[in-house]
Amino acid sequence: MSTEEGIRATNDDAAQCKRFAVDKGYWQDPFIALFTSKARQSHAPEISIGYYARVKALKLLLKKFITVTDGKCQVVSLGAGFDTLFWNLKDECVNTTSYIEVDFSAVTSRKIQCIRRSEKLLSKITSDGEEVKFNATDLHGKDYHLVAANLKNLAELDQKLHESGIDKTLPTIFIAECVLVYIEKSNTDAILKWVTDNFSTTFFVNYEQVNMADKFGEVMLDNLRSRDCMLHVEYCQSLESQKQRMLTHGFEGADAMEMRHVLSSLPQDDMQRIQQIEFLDERELLDQLMSHYCYCWAFKDPNNIGLSHINI
Numbered sequence: 011m012s013t014e015e016g017i018r019a020t021n022d023d024a025a026q027c028k029r030f031a032v033d034k035g036y037w038q039d040p041f042i043a044l045f046t047s048k049a050r051q052s053h054a055p056e057i058s059i060g061y062y063a064r065v066k067a068l069k070l071l072l073k074k075f076i077t078v079t080d081g082k083c084q085v086v087s088l089g090a091g092f093d094t095l096f097w098n099l100k101d102e103c104v105n106t107t108s109y110i111e112v113d114f115s116a117v118t119s120r121k122i123q124c125i126r127r128s129e130k131l132l133s134k135i136t137s138d139g140e141e142v143k144f145n146a147t148d149l150h151g152k153d154y155h156l157v158a159a160n161l162k163n164l165a166e167l168d169q170k171l172h173e174s175g176i177d178k179t180l181p182t183i184f185i186a187e188c189v190l191v192y193i194e195k196s197n198t199d200a201i202l203k204w205v206t207d208n209f210s211t212t213f214f215v216n217y218e219q220v221n222m223a224d225k226f227g228e229v230m231l232d233n234l235r236s237r238d239c240m241l242h243v244e245y246c247q248s249l250e251s252q253k254q255r256m257l258t259h260g261f262e263g264a265d266a267m268e269m270r271h272v273l274s275s276l277p278q279d280d281m282q283r284i285q286q287i288e289f290l291d292e293r294e295l296l297d298q299l300m301s302h303y304c305y306c307w308a309f310k311d312p313n314n315i316g317l318s319h320i321n322i
């Protein structure tokens with residue numbers, strides 16, 4: 011059985027791994043240090059390269075969606091944790107109609123505290139001196155919203171998105187980065203169906219485990235179980251099962267890619283740069299790790315605005 015505490019702790023892990031990799035120079039993120047303390051633990055280069063590919067590919071997909079929709083779109087980040095993508099996009103002057111982050115209240119309240127004590131973070135969510143509205147768990151800026159909801163409770167999620175001013179007729183991208191795998195199949199099925207039932211033009215990006223039916227997958231499951239985290243891997247058997255999940259829940263088209271192929275599709279000059287940061291002992295280990303994670307993306311685009319062309 012997972013405990014909420016065990017699941018929430020995965021956010022601290024992700025944020026710490028990102029901070030460590032950023033401090034090492036894998037990629038630039040001037041905001042991650044505002045949500046994390048300096049990493050106490052070091053991580054193997056394979057882990058940092060994994061995060062590098064995950065962060066780069068998500069930004070790539072999101073920017074393509076924003077370009078296709080000319081910025082007249084909404085981003086909903088499910089289980090956003092301490093993700094900094096909103097601030098990094100703002101830093102590059104990439105804007106959307108609104109950007110909404112959702113997580114458990116214990117996570118959003120900590121994120122709100124970090125935002126409130128940093129002028130650098132606050133300045134990106136206010137404009138023309140407009141006030142940011144917040145309580146202990148929810149924060150509403152002009153185009154940024156951070157709200158508390160349990161993703162298993164769709165009525166609560168719907169209500170919180172409504173309070174954030176969501177427009178279900180506007181193209182909306184949903185991001186779930188290492189989130190659905192912590193939630194039971196019946197609930198994730200319901201989330202995906204709710205998305206396609208409610209949003210007329212929508213794109214979904216899911217990052218999580220794949221090819222989990224082997225020994226490596228078994229060890230990963232055991233490892234997380236010992237930290238009070240059950241992974242729900244029914245759809246993590248193959249790229250095909252990942253895509254089928256999307257298609258059976260109302261998406262018109264879906265595609266998926268193992269992270270080792272994502273990595274080799276990223277700009278190669280940057281790859282050469284990151285391979286020089288730390289000595290990589292065994293290339294095989296990197297390939298093994300990267301073949302157990304994937305991006306899967308899916309779209310519903312009845313007006314043919316071009317969502318079917320978005321890929322990595």
Ligand SMILES: C[S@@+](CC[C@H](N)C(=O)[O-])C[C@H]1O[C@@H](n2cnc3c(N)ncnc32)[C@H](O)[C@@H]1O
Pocket residue numbers: 017018020021024025088089090091092093112113114117159160161162186187188189192193
């Ligand atoms: C591994 S972390 C990933 C955080 C962020 N997406 C990233 O990639 O850096 C998983 C996040 O999902 C959140 N989460 C998991 N199950 C959830 C649920 N049922 N309701 C709300 N948030 C949930 C956790 O609290 C945590 O912040």
